Every structure is written in structure tokens, then in C-alpha cells.
Amino acid sequence: MAFVVDIADPADPRLDDFRDLNSSDRRPDLPDGKGLVIAEGVLVAERLVQSRFRTHAFLGVERRRLELLDTIADLDVPFYRTTADVMADVVGFHLNRGVLAAAHRPPALELDDVLDGARTVAVLEGVNDHENLGSMFRNAAGLGADAVLFGDKCADPLYRRAVRVSMGHVLRVPFARVPDWPRGLDLIRQKGFQVIALTPNPTAVPLAQAMTGERVALLLGAEGPGLAEHTMRATDVRARIPMAPGTDSLNVATAAAMAFYERVRMQG
Template sequence: MPELIEVEDPEDPRLRDYVRLRDVELRKSLEGGRGLFIAEGEKVIRRAVATGYPVRSVLTTPRWLPGLADVLGGARVYLVSDEVMAGIAGFAVHRGALASMGRVELPTVKALLTAERAGGARDVAEGSGHGAFAGTPRRVLVLEDLVDHGNVGAIFRCAAALGVEAVILSPRCADPLYRRSVKVSMGAVFAVPYARMTNWHAGLDELRELGFRTLALTPDQTATPIDEAVMGPRVALLLGSEGDGLSSRWLREADEAVRIPMSPQAMSLGVDSLNVVAAAAIACHGLMRGAPAGG
């Protein structure tokens, strides 16, 4: 049974995980340093719990409690009025509940890419009984230094929809568990396993040692069209940051530079690239087309 605690004072220190939502900068350090993140709404909270993240506490109103009670275990639930809820969160909360979730330790890149998925904890938690993603990952994305949380979330959604089996983040890439990432991903950040590199310099070497062919996505129209790239059994597609694209180091070290073919007229229209989510979507679609039928 959840532990229900009625709170009337929006300044109550027990609500500090939520009150600080208003301060974006503070929020970043909190989410990083203290190891929490915020899940919003029943559906996302359920998925976060199912993925194995522990609930620190929940903030909701009496109206929304019944729909959540079964998933909360013994978590503390702070019950507030609609007015206090809106005041605390600093915005209108349409989804009725916020949960402060504890982070769990991420796997290493090696552990992520050598883990057998079928029958693993995540598959069981997600109710996937038909051996989805049997074997170790064969199609992965590597995100280098993306700064926009919405973009990271949208790319996770593409990954989940289009059969990418794992995501690897560069050391400085934006956080998939930041509130906006979670929201834009529609919960896909809980569906696609991910790891964060600890060493950017040696990052591609490690992928290669693990058997991955690395494809660097670039707007450079002299690169290989992605639908013609050599795929092989294990492919890691590298996506660069919003402004500058991939670093020159990764572009140089990758096994092959690949591009999304643009219209011959695009340059004369003043458009020389796609945004990173559009590029990721087309690239994931291309990876799926090139995926081997068997493990």
C-alpha cells in the first residue's frame, strides 16, 4: 500500500524534488548529481516502474490517485489540491501526477552490447513474451553531444519504432531521463536500453572491438547514400550534434561516411541539411531495411 501524506503547504520541504522543477539550471544539477528524474503521468510512471526504476515519491491530487495506486508499491504519495499542484510544478499538470524516480546504474557500453536480450529483465517487465530482440544488439545508434533534450527523446522514439536495439550516448550527450526527453519519447527512453560512453576518444575503437561496423552520418553529399552502405551483421550509426554534426575525429575514424540523399535543388533553396531527428528517422529506416533476417 502506498503511504498517503496530505500536504497543504507548497513550501513543505518534503516536496523539494518537485518544487525545484521551476529552476531549469538547478534541475539539471539535481537530475545529474542527486540521481533522480521526474516521470509525468500515469502511463509514463507505469513504464518507468516496469523498467525497474525505484519510486522515491509521487505528487498527485486525490482525483488521480486511484488510477495509480496499484503501481506504487509502498511509495510515499504526497496528496495536494489542484491549486497547490499547479503552483508547485510551475505549470499546469494535465497528466495529474508526477513521480520522483531514482536512477539506476547504467550498464557499460560493453555490457549493453554483449547482453543477450531475450528473456532478460526488461523483456519480462515489458511483457514481451515472443523473444523480441533475441541475441545481442545488431543495430545501434550512437549520439554524439546532442544538446536538445527533445531531440534525444524523439530519436529514442524512432529507435523503438524502427528496430534499433540499443542507444549509446557520448559523455556529453543530453540526458534521456530529463523531463522533456521522457515526454517527447512517449516513454521510449524506457523501452530502448542505453549506455553512456566514459571515454569519447576511444569510443569508436571499443565499438569496433565489439564487432560493430561504424557508419558516420554526414550531410556531405559526397558520402555513400545510406541505402547503399555496407551494413554487415552489426552496425553502429553515429549521429552528430544539432549545430555542428559529428566531430572531425569520429568522422575520420568511422568505417564509412554515409549520407541521406538530398534533392539536387536543396542547395539552391538554401537548405543544406535535415534536422537531426529527421535524419535519424530516415537513417533508422535505412538500418531496418538493411537488417539481416537472422541473429
């Protein structure tokens, strides 16, 4: 059982792993800083504990600890118990979820390991919005996509806000970096994946016709710029989601959801 440590002083250094969560240069989940992962709320904390990440501390109010009793039963780590006010002082804002969990980042997964056994993967380029990244993982989990891969210029999927928006699924759905972007797409193709670029371009093939592979890698770019042309050229086919004229491209996580749905639909 995670052992209770009561803390009344927000300056207590034992809480440093939860301090200044909104600080752009001090927050503990900066990948080049402390490199932690912070889970907010009971549901996401549960998913952190069940994940490949090793949870090493909790900070929360008693009510949330009681909700987590089963989850923390087998852990030998501190649960720093305090009040909502002290928590707010520590993290830097009022946190209405009442509990946080912290873990160290394990080594990144290798592309080969993530592709092994996968049938549907998303590959992202330039997706630098944490909420979109979080939604992407949530949709991948919900619709049974196997992994998310990162090309260039994507934001950190393990930032607290992405973790929260993903409802913790960023801790569960495997992800890896594609090296030597975009040439590294060949590594995916060599595993037998059909590499499909999603684009709003009306001359592209409708998604349902384009997706013919047994294994499929779906490339998505950020809203607005979309995929770079030289990335498009490194794919097997350009596919579009049929859109109404005069509208904007869909949110990238929504576009991905539609492609994942199409996969599920085809597999019956």
C-alpha cells in the same frame, strides 16, 4: 499499494523531490544535484514503474491516482495526493498532466552490457537538445533500435523534458557512455559493429548501400555542426540520407529514424 498521503501545504518538505522543476540550479533532476528522474503524466509514470529505475514517490491529483491504480498496486511508496493548484505551486508552473513520479538514478550501465546482444545502436556526439534526445529514444524504441550511446557533449537524457518527449522510452531503451571519445569507438568495432557516420555530405555513400554490417553503430551529430571531422575519421564509412538540393539537414532524431527504418527494412 502506494499509500496515500494528503498534502495541502505546498511548502511541505515531503514534496521537495518535486519542487522547482524549471529551476536551472535547484531542480531535483539535475544529474549533479539530487540526481532524480521525474516522470510526468500517467503513461510515463507507468513506464517509470516498469523500468529498471526504482520509483520512490508520486505527486498527483486523485483522478490520476485512480488511473494508475494497477501500476502502483505493488509499490510501498507514498502517493502525495493534492490539488492541481498546490502542484503548480510546488513544481513552479501549471502541469496539465496531473501526476508526477520520482525515482533515484541507478548506476549507469556499462558499454559492454549495453552492446551485448544489440544489433543496431545509435551513437551521439554533441546532441545537446533535450527534445531531440527524447525524440531519438522514442524513435529508437518504435523502430527497434537496441541502444543509444553517448560520445562527447550530449545533454542529459534523463532530464524531465527528454523523458517526456521520449514518452518514457529513455527509461526503457538502454544507454551508456562511450569512454575516451572518439577512440572508444574501437570498443564498439571490436564487438563486430560496422561504425557508420551519418552526414549530409553529398559525396557520402547513400545510406541503403553503406549499411552492410550484421551489427551496425550509427553515428549522429547535432544539426548544424554535425560530427567532428576527427570523429568521422574514426568510423568505417560515411553515409548520407538522400536529400533534396537547397534544403537543411534533417533533425537528428528524424535522421536516426530513417537509419533505423532502413535497418528494419533490410531485415525484412
